[in-house]
Amino acid sequence: MGQWFENISQDHAEWIKKQKVFFVATAPLDGRGCVNTSPKGHDCLRVLGPNQVCYLELSGSGIETQSHLEENGRITVMFAAFEGAPRIMRLIGTGRVVRVDSPEFNKLLQEHYQGSDLYDAQGKRSIILADVRKVGTSCGFAVPYYDYKGPRNTLIHYFNKKSDEEVQGYWAAKNKYSLDGLPGMRHEFLGPEWTGKNRGPGEAVVLPVWATSPSGLSKNSILAWIMSGTGLANATILSAGIAIGAGLATLSNKRRH
Structure with a gap:
């Protein structure tokens, strides 16, 4: 016991x-x-x-x-x-x-x-x-x-x-x-x-401010996500997001024309 x-x-x-x-x-x-x-x-x-x-x-x-x-x-x-x-x-x-x-x-x-x-x-x-x-x-x-x-x-x-x-x-x-x-x-x-x-x-x-943010999406919670990863990992994810966003924007423009 x-x-x-x-x-x-x-x-x-x-x-x-x-x-x-x-x-x-x-x-x-x-x-x-x-x-x-x-x-x-x-x-x-x-x-x-x-x-x-x-x-x-x-x-x-x-x-x-x-x-x-x-x-x-x-x-x-x-x-x-x-x-x-x-x-x-x-x-x-x-x-x-x-x-x-x-x-x-x-x-x-x-x-x-x-x-x-x-x-x-x-x-x-x-x-x-x-x-x-x-x-x-x-x-x-x-x-x-x-x-x-x-x-x-x-x-x-x-x-x-x-x-x-x-x-x-x-x-x-x-x-x-x-x-x-x-x-x-x-x-x-x-x-x-x-x-x-x-x-x-x-x-x-x-604790740093970013680590004590309330639940839910906020400026601090986004900062917490950034601070929790390595610089290389964050840069890779950010670059991938930009590339995907640019691709979607290009596709949308082509459909309009």
Whole structure:
């Protein structure tokens, strides 16, 4: 039977620490956008308190979680027992990106990751900090058993061979935008176009005007549609619309004559 709690209990925290993998789910505001679910391994998650967790994010080819959190802050972290008693747990709340090399990042790294295998790993990209407002548990009776063999260190080995400049080059090539064209990495040392202020502690998500328009066709809803796509996609659709419109106009004129 499913149960809901207002915070992470000591029993919850102890169970979370035993899990070898968890999943992070985020999504953009646009209902047509890509819902993302990312599996996370290694000893990267920490329970900071009854209503807060964080995890150390390593570099990868996608930037969906960061992009979605910067736009709307929604996040769900899910765990499932693959051994022992069955259980599924979801931590539902809001999250924000703590950028690598920022004072807050360095403080969290020192306090919670010193001595871990990830502390000196190359390619650390951020710490995702989540404020948990709901903890949900359910049976997990249909989750299969799996035997844990050990961590897969391929990603760590891959980035440990790269210099700082090569890692930044990877970010510039792979992490500039989400799949839906939302801004990705925001780091001043990559140049002016990358500069962006991530939300700080206690700072609310401020949605752009186009994202808060009422339902129905309006100036803001049209703008929302434009902003939700990439520049290339919008240009392609607009060009196709102009071409179709021009063709219909030409056909109409020929019929008149």
